Amino acid sequence: GPVRWFKKKMNKTFAVGTDRNxxxxxxxxxxxxxxxxxxxxxxxxxxxxxxxxxxxSQEHSDTxxxxxxxxxxxxxxxxxxxxxAPYEYVCWVDSDxxxxxxxxxxxxxxxxxxxxxxxxxxxxGLNEVPQTTSTxxxxxxxxxxxxxxxxxxxWAFRCHHSDNRGDQExxxxxxxxxxxxxxxxxxLPLIYQWLRISLANGYDNPNxxxxxWTGPTGKNHIRTNLMP
Numbered sequence: 001g002p003v004r005w006f007k008k009k010m011n012k013t014f015a016v017g018t019d020r021n022x023x024x025x026x027x028x029x030x031x032x033x034x035x036x037x038x039x040x041x042x043x044x045x046x047x048x049x050x051x052x053x054x055x056x057s058q059e060h061s062d063t064x065x066x067x068x069x070x071x072x073x074x075x076x077x078x079x080x081x082x083x084x085a086p087y088e089y090v091c092w093v094d095s096d097x098x099x100x101x102x103x104x105x106x107x108x109x110x111x112x113x114x115x116x117x118x119x120x121x122x123x124x125g126l127n128e129v130p131q132t133t134s135t136x137x138x139x140x141x142x143x144x145x146x147x148x149x150x151x152x153x154x155w156a157f158r159c160h161h162s163d164n165r166g167d168q169e170x171x172x173x174x175x176x177x178x179x180x181x182x183x184x185x186x187x188l189p190l191i192y193q194w195l196r197i198s199l200a201n202g203y204d205n206p207n208x209x210x211x212x213w214t215g216p217t218g219k220n221h222i223r224t225n226l227m228p
Contacts, residue, residue, distance in 0.1 A: 010041060012107055013063065013087040017045030018095050019074040022219065023053040025095040028227045030060055032099040040104060043090070045081040047074035063087075078167045079156035082145050094141040094212060096219050097193070098226065101209040109186050110146040117143045118188040120168070122197045129190060136175070136182060140168040141212045142193040151184040196221075 014033055018026060030042065041062035046054050048069050058064050065084055067077055082090045089107045093099065109116035119129055120139035145152050155171055162170045175181045190198075194208040196218045213222050 010087045012040040012089040012104075013043045013085055013091070014040050014103075015043040015045065015081055015085050015090050015092045016095050017047045017065075017067075017074065017077060017081050018053075019048030019069070019071075020050045020053070021074075022095050023049050025219065025222060025227075026053065026057065027060075028222065029093070029095045029097065029099075033093065033103075036099055036102045037104045040089075040091075040107075041087065043081070043085045043087070045077065047077055075166045076159040076162055076170070078140065078143075079152055079159055082143070083148055083152060083156055089144070089146050091144040092140075092142065093210065096213045096222060097141055098211045098213060098222070099209065100211065101207075103192065103209050106142070106144050106188070106192055107146075109188055110144045110149075111186065112147050113149050113151075114184050114186045115143055115145045115149060115152055116186040116188045118190050118193045120195070121190070122195050127198065127201060127203050129187075135179075136185075136187075138168070138171055138175070138185060139193055139195065139212070140171055141214070142188065142210055144188070149184065151181060154181075 016029060043063040044057040044061040045065040045067060046057060047067055063085060065081060078092055082092055091106050117138040117140060120137040121129060123137040155174065158170050158174055159167050164170045164173060191205055191208045192210055194205060194211045196212060196214045213219060
């Protein structure tokens, strides 16, 4: 298509990216988001899709980004996609996240210098958010940024050179090495990313906006029970 020039960044987008391993979740992800939050643009990043899904993504996205990626590196591109999306506000939502309510108010959380993430209470060995925590573990399945903050740029740089398991582990290593980086993260309420294992542990919240069906078990649940 034509090259579009932006004098000014557009306002708000929900972003997602995938390779061919999880691309079948994209239409399901897309219809859930559009059902509840139709206004923000959709940004889809091709992180190694099949030609058929690339075509679908180009038709269904407002902004389409393509990357040349080594096999198995897809999720390390999350912060880079957030940087590259030509919007002031970018909210990344993993493709295995089920949007169940309007989530437009997620854009109220990040600031010019702080990205917004919820805590991974499962990795912290908890069932609810602690009052105070010296060593937070951030869950990166849903994350929201305003502008192109220093922490987002640093995280993207680190992910490009990471040999960790994924982008979340890289962020965890960053804040463990430099705990002051936690001040560049705003805590999202858990209802923006209710974790599958919390549900499995018997902890639910009727106000939850997004359920993150993590891991092979979660993706299997989506494919078996949730996809049309």
